[in-house]
Amino acid sequence: MEIRIQQLGDEHSLAYVRSQIDTFGAHADPAAFRISATGATAFGVLEGPELVAKAAYVQAVTNWNGQRLATATVRDVTVDAEWRGRKIGRRLLTTLLRDAHERGCVLATLYPSVPAVYRALDFEIVADRSLWRLPTAGLAVRRPPEGVTVRRATFEQAAEFHDRYVRAVDGALVRTAAMWDPALTHTVAVDVSGTRIGHASWRRAEDHLLVADLTAVRPEAYFALLGTLATWADLLPETRLWASAGDPLWLVLPGNPSEVVGHHRYMARILDVPRALAVRSWPVDGTAEIGVRDPLVEANTGRWRIQASGGAVEIRRVSSDPGVEALTARALTALFAGRPGADLAASGLGTVPDDVLRLFASGPTPRVFDGF
Ligand SMILES: CC(C)(COP(=O)(O)OP(=O)(O)OC[C@H]1O[C@@H](n2cnc3c(N)ncnc32)[C@H](O)[C@@H]1OP(=O)(O)O)[C@@H](O)C(=O)NCCC(=O)NCCS
Incomplete structure (x- = not known):
């Protein structure tokens, strides 16, 4: 039977909470659970009437450089055991992240149980708790x-x-x-x-x-x-x-x-390249270009010119062709969150040109205070 991915409403609440319990254990009050009461936007994968996978995000706000970034905090990611390893999670999260981007979220964040799954979708660890x-x-x-x-x-x-x-x-x-x-x-x-x-x-x-x-x-x-x-x-x-x-x-x-x-690791993924770069602190003056290739959010793909002067920055897309040395959204997120260029090179995450590194080499280490 065909599967379909759709946004979930309250009619799916019971199936949603059952899947939650199957994967993560007990729930305080399953009978009273309503998706709409959580404030989350939930998506599910259905085979006929059966919910076989689901995930949700809540729109939150992240502080960055004294400014505020709309953030999709992703949670409740489950794929039924029989469906795992068949790209269901990837398709579901792709739909969810595109939706979050369309609704104005600049970042997506989550606490992973398996970082590799989210790395495949260009998330990277940026903080811990x-x-x-x-x-x-x-x-x-x-x-x-x-x-x-x-x-x-x-x-x-x-x-x-x-x-x-x-x-x-x-x-x-x-x-x-x-x-x-x-x-x-x-x-x-x-x-x-x-x-x-x-x-x-x-x-x-x-x-x-x-x-x-x-x-x-x-x-x-x-x-x-x-x-x-x-x-x-x-x-x-x-x-x-x-x-x-x-x-x-x-x-x-x-x-x-x-x-x-x-111990919990916190992962982030840039969903909107120009808006994310625009809020970062740029204490060093200069101009540099960076190529980004993002198959999940095509609007991010291209060559971006960063022009920093006196603390202000202008971010402009100068070409839709990111070039051969383009960074993934994962590598850019790591750089955005303060990872040194040497770490990116050593891990094979990407090669960052020196002029870009000079501009990025600043900014405090991200920290988090809340679990979800
Ligand atoms: C984690 C989970 C949501 C992944 O869903 P899935 O449908 O099995 O994953 P997919 O088949 O779509 O794989 C997505 C990517 O993650 C990778 N991946 C999946 N499971 C992985 C694992 N256990 N270890 C390493 N990589 C993994 C896949 O290789 C794939 O990458 P690729 O497309 O680049 O090859 C699912 O396995 C699950 O529900 N697990 C139990 C609950 C859980 O851990 N939830 C996450 C809470 S944060």
Whole structure:
């Protein structure tokens, strides 16, 4: 029988949640699940009336260079076991990503269980998020200096600080109200002027202290928040803390927690080349041309001229022919997210001309704070 790919509506909710449970395990309330209530755009592969594969994306917003990029956060990718390895996943995700591009998404992102599947669609790992295990007593690094206080905060106060903090972090999602875990307690560090300069969200888990966020813009805020969390040491000797390997927190903690009890890699794919390049920071002046070949989003294919001057940039397509040395969307995404040209060359991902590399050689390492 022929298969077809289509957008899914609520009439497919039960089949969708069944497939979700088959692949990923239990679901809180399958009978009440409605695709429309998730806010996601879902696509499915059907053989007759049977759903044999499905995937979805939610339109979110990513911070990049202080600007905001429309982002398709891809999730719930499943292909029934009997259909795996027959290009169903590729066809489904191609439809989904083209739809996201048409609806204005500049990036697509996801947490992979199998990176190779998504690399085949030009995604690349750009950030990570780990759950670190460390002794709670080891958090007490220094006495908090004068002029900083810690306070219990409302969700709104925490959200105000978090939103301000992540604006400066490439790759971080804008956290909507629905993305906050309501079970968390919030503590903020406040300076003498009453400005929030740090935030921790945490909760007591069964046998450990779980820290979901620990961010600050001043060292004294880190010290104050860490000192507060350390007061749990007698009751909960173990802390588990979510953070990227590149988090500035690791510059503050004296110890070197090496035990990771959970680890997620974050992959991205540029869906719209000119809009993605236009938001990146370009601290070096210059002009260079880069060829891109993208069979998934044809509009990306071509030679792009990057003209950077005084921090501003102009991106223009100068030819529809990308040339023989064209980069894939995967290689461009890696470069966009700060991978050195030498890594691309060494892995066979692509050869980047020196003048392009000079322009790209800047920008902080992306970090992520949210799972989905
Ligand atoms: C992962 C999954 C969605 C892939 O769907 P699929 O239909 O089997 O994949 P396809 O046949 O379309 O393959 C797509 C590409 O990924 C590659 N690929 C697929 N499975 C792979 C694997 N396990 N390891 C390495 N590469 C793989 C294929 O070679 C292909 O690349 P190519 O087209 O360049 O040759 C499917 O196998 C599945 O549902 N697995 C269990 C659930 C899961 O892991 N979901 C992902 C959550 S992030």
